[in-house]
Amino acid sequence: MGKLALWGAVGGIGAGMQRNIDEERKQQAAQQAHERDMAIRKFEAEEAAKRQSTGIEAQKGMQTEELGAREKMQGTEVSARQKLQEQEIEAKQSEGGEERKFRGKEGAANRASAEKIAGIRASAVGARGAAGKSRWQFSSQKTDATIDPATGQVIPGKAQQVLRDTNKGLMFVASGDRFLLPDTDPATTRRAKPAAVQRLLENPDQADNFLAMYKYLPAQFIARENARANYVGPTQAPTDDSASADQREDDFEPAQ
Numbered sequence: 001m002g003k004l005a006l007w008g009a010v011g012g013i014g015a016g017m018q019r020n021i022d023e024e025r026k027q028q029a030a031q032q033a034h035e036r037d038m039a040i041r042k043f044e045a046e047e048a049a050k051r052q053s054t055g056i057e058a059q060k061g062m063q064t065e066e067l068g069a070r071e072k073m074q075g076t077e078v079s080a081r082q083k084l085q086e087q088e089i090e091a092k093q094s095e096g097g098e099e100r101k102f103r104g105k106e107g108a109a110n111r112a113s114a115e116k117i118a119g120i121r122a123s124a125v126g127a128r129g130a131a132g133k134s135r136w137q138f139s140s141q142k143t144d145a146t147i148d149p150a151t152g153q154v155i156p157g158k159a160q161q162v163l164r165d166t167n168k169g170l171m172f173v174a175s176g177d178r179f180l181l182p183d184t185d186p187a188t189t190r191r192a193k194p195a196a197v198q199r200l201l202e203n204p205d206q207a208d209n210f211l212a213m214y215k216y217l218p219a220q221f222i223a224r225e226n227a228r229a230n231y232v233g234p235t236q237a238p239t240d241d242s243a244s245a246d247q248r249e250d251d252f253e254p255a256q
Helices: 003-104 107-131 194-202 204-214 219-228 243-252
Strands: 136-142 159-165 170-175 178-180 216-218
Touching: 136 219, 170 216, 178 219, 194 204, 194 219, 204 216, 204 219, 216 219
Parallel strands: none
Antiparallel strands: 136 159, 159 170, 170 178, 178 216
């Protein structure tokens, strides 16, 4: 073998070794990159688990605090109810004792006691009547005089009772079984369904919303509210319109 062939063989062997070294370095670099990627993913997973655990613990703490506050409130309410019941029992026992004491007396003393009890009860009833101030109150108002266009004669105004809203300063006039604002035409005012009226009776604070929607207040609602307030002022059954006018309103009632 000549020198040139020998050098060629040696060069080929060297080139092969270099390729092997390069390939091994590439594999090592790829392995290191893979290990770094796995380490990063593991770290992120551990951090997410920590955050989730911290959130769960915080939520448990909030739930525990809320439960404790609720139990404390319930305990306070129970104590208040028990105290109120005890006071009512004591008041009833005291009242019963006084009545038995009055009954045990004879003659003039017994009559005096009976009169005293009657006076106390009458005063209590009177006090309730005096304090019973309803938002819805009736008053008398005289209508303005008008001129008959056919004869030219003056028609004097007449007195009529109107319903007043003492909170809003509004005035209503009776129309069948409804109370409407003076500028409201009964013929163009739709009626509320019975369920809507029942909700108003059960939730009287919704009177303004009912009025805004239906443009009237039911007479049944006014009567119940005045009864609840022990209202002892003037009263009026809504008979301002005739039966035929009421029928026209019923005929007008639209399907809802």
